[in-house]
Amino acid sequence: MRNLTTLDTASASIPSGIGQKIPHESAERHVAGSAIYVDDIREPQGLIYAAVIRSTVAKGKITRLDLTPVLHAPGVVTLLTLDDIPGITDIGPVFPGDPILTSDIIAYAGQPIAVVAAKTERQARQAARLAVIEYAKEPPQLDAEAAVAAGELVRPSHQMQIGEDIDLALSSAPIRLEGKMYVGGQEHLYLEGQVSMAVPCEEGGMLIYTSSQHPSEVQKLVAEVLHIPFNRVTVDMRRMGGGFGGKETQAAPWACLAALVANKIQRPVKLRLPRIDDMVMTGKRHPFVNHYRIGTDNQGRILAADITVIGNGGHSPDLTDAIVDRAMFHADNAYFLSNARIQGHRARTNTVSHTAFRGFGGPQGMMIIERAMDDIARHLGCDPLDIRKRNLYQAERDVTPYHQDVDYAPLHQIIETLEESSQYWLRRAAIRDWNAKSPVLKKGLALTPVKFGISFTVQHLNQAGALIHLYTDGSVQVNHGGTEMGQGLHTKVSQIVAQCLGISSEHILVTATRTDKVPNTSPTAASSGTDLNGKAAEQAALILKQRLAEYLAQTLSIDVEQLRFADDRIWWTDTDSKHFAEVVQDAYLARVPLSATGYYKTPKIWYDRTQAKGRPFFYFAMGAAVSEVLVDTLTGEYRLLQTDILHDVGQSLNPAIDIGQIEGGFIQGMGWLTTEELVWNPDGILLSNSPATYKIPAISDAPPIFNVALYEQPNPEATIYHSKAVGEPPFMLAISVWSALRDAISSLSDYRISPDLDTPATPERVLTAINALRFAAKEAE
Incomplete structure (x- = not known):
């Protein structure tokens, strides 16, 4: 049978x-x-509410900690300090470095020091403010480049290489260019904040309701801080109101703290971070500093590349090692690099520990090569799309810097199809004509591709x-x-x-x-x-x-x-x-x-980190986007006028959901690159700590013309019904918006100068780039 x-x-x-x-x-x-979200679950009898007492300085030592006023505040039931923890006190998800509470050393502003539990949430939060804490402050390290130069790393650096003598290949190339850019981080700003509820059970067990992307890790860490077997902890997670990576590792501390308080008083405990506390106390997308040195032939084909990416990891490793690895894996994006050296550094700074965010380092890694494509085009007087197409993976040019073969055919088909459907070249001619006649308002256009590897780069997670x-x-x-x-x-x-x-x-x-x-x-x-x-x-x-x-x-x-x-x-x-x-x-x-x-x-995947070779990804998801912008060169303000997307989802399991993910990913990516700016003051205090000071895209920021189509061709690999992943890859389609802004600015020099434009490309940064380009153009005359 x-x-x-x-x-x-x-x-x-x-x-x-x-x-x-x-x-x-x-x-x-x-x-x-x-x-029903965690905060909507019917509250059990006797529920107590917890609030976190956190540091107000970014670096230093606690010299005095007086919690007596907190304990005597109205409604307070108990206090939890480091001494009350029966099990482990470091809950680093992969590597140590994340103390659940501290009693002495302060590594970042917002670090949890103690937890107060009271009869109402308001009483708990008010009591938390009564703690008397004095510090011996030290100057915080906030500069990732300076941290690397000083050897302050959360994990060792890593390098991958293809080709033998990169420096020789660079020095002998007909054209040599270099560039550097800062890539800003990003707040997750999920609609549902961090929240957990812990309910004591029989035999010393604990039931945890948590808004977490990783219930098994929460189970493990709760068990370890309580010093009980894993089988005594059950984690229940029906749905989250958004995660985007911010609840992969960083939902665990609040579940652990709630469980510790619940275990101490043997009553149910809920811990829900207020929005400002959430933004101050949880990690972001890693800010990066990237640098390239590239040599090309006279047609703009890359002959050699030396690329460095520096990820700002914050105060502890968290997932920084894997995130910087993925930035390195994607520093080629869709382009063949025959001779390449890619170095990745993991800086330690005195901020929250930065963590997973949609794309997991891939977007930050792609930015530097996409900048290089624009720079090569301006140097040669070519359209950037021509340079991108000349450097695409293709026959006999189809091996990545980490030695994985690329199925490149979809890249060419997607770009050619989109090039025609979006009328790229007709619009390019019309935009050149517009810009020649318009002294103030300038338009920009860009088509950028995405090649994104699918699999956890840590093999056992697959x-x-x-x-x-x-x-x-x-x-x-x-x-x-x-x-x-x-x-x-x-x-x-x-x-x-x-x-x-x-x-x-x-x-x-x-x-x-x-x-x-x-x-x-x-x-x-x-x-x-x-x-x-x-x-x-x-x-x-x-x-x-x-x-x-x-x-x-x-x-x-x-x-x-x-x-x-x-x-x-x-x-x-x-x-x-x-x-x-x-x-x-x-x-x-x-x-x-x-x-x-x-x-x-997942079959077929492997990666030898000692050799920097392997097949870390089961397959690649691909796509491309064309974006057109309008820039006011007097103010730096701009609008996104139109975006056309063609994205590879394999054989779509659900086209409606896939299109929704593409639209949402693109808009979130656009926010990362244009409006979402993280600001710390010199003392290491986060100033962009609420929706009033941190701007995510609104519906008015979406392009009025927004065309999204699926490139439906079955995945050649044996995935589920030959579909392809669609969660992260569309995020990077938003690079087309940033590139289009650079295109509009470059028009002020008749496309001879490639402007510096760090991200997020806020109107202030756009205006700075405009003024710098005008000055450079005058100097060139």
């Missing part, structure tokens, strides 16, 4: 479910306000599990290790299971992510949520499908290959069938097990 679990379901026809524009499973609840139950009424419950943060993961997983079982996704419920159902899960990050958990759910569904098929085939005395699962029925001829629910009921009576687990691990 043929084993259905080995069938290539991806090669089968795609019925309703997969490929359909099914709405997000919680869309109506989101709109109606009935979706695995997932799922658990599926069939109930006797034919309904299906699915649990998997991924977390839902608005991206539609649960919707896609329900479609996958529906496809496997031949039933409507309406009969499928994907439940909250829980560590007591699927253990040892990976974080929902690296665009891998559907790739990993979808495959695991498919495996579990196929096991159940096999059991049902074997049972029914035996009762009908037919071969299992005659059975077809479709339309909520199981068919053995074109006219004979049984309802799916009826077969499940009969199978139960026949004692067929109706629950199964599935497991998946």
